[in-house]
Amino acid sequence: MAIAHFTAGRYLDCVASARETIERYPEYLPGHYLFITAAAMKGETETATEALAKLLRLRPDFSLAWVTETTPLVDKLLERVLEGLRMAGAREA
Numbered sequence: 029m030a031i032a033h034f035t036a037g038r039y040l041d042c043v044a045s046a047r048e049t050i051e052r053y054p055e056y057l058p059g060h061y062l063f064i065t066a067a068a069m070k071g072e073t074e075t076a077t078e079a080l081a082k083l084l085r086l087r088p089d090f091s092l093a094w095v096t097e098t099t100p101l102v103d104k105l106l107e108r109v110l111e112g113l114r115m116a117g118a119r120e121a
Contacts, residue, residue, distance in 0.1 A: 030062045035105060042066035057087060061095060065112030076116035093121040 030049055033042035043066045049059035060083040068076035083090055092110050101109055 030059065030066075031101075034062055034066055034109075039066040039070045043070065043072075055086060057083070057090070058099070060086070061090075061109065061113060064116045064118075065109050068112040068115035069108075073115065076112070080113075080116045080118055091119045091121050 030042050030045040033039070033045055043063060046059050046063035046066060049056060050063060053059060060079065064076045064079045064083065067073075067079060087094075092113055095109065095113065096106065099106065099109070
């Protein structure tokens with residue numbers, strides 16, 4: 029659901045859905061990076077930055093390059109995810 033909300037630009041709903049996903053599946057990385065991205069897009073930079081720090085504890089090599097290589101997202105959707113991650117301070121590689 030989080031990706032559907034994100035795709036539709038419903039960032040508040042994406043944050044809520046991604047939070048539920050993280051609670052149920054704490055090691056599922058897309059839940060984390062969708063939460064980070066949606067929070068950043070909503071202007072909740074501090075929340076996004078804190079969530080990125082948690083994600084980096086799970087996956088120290090997390091980067092924009094990693095997302096690009098491992099996600100099925102493409103084109104404008106991928107670019108929006110990467111934009112939100114950049115806003116939160118994710119490293120490029």
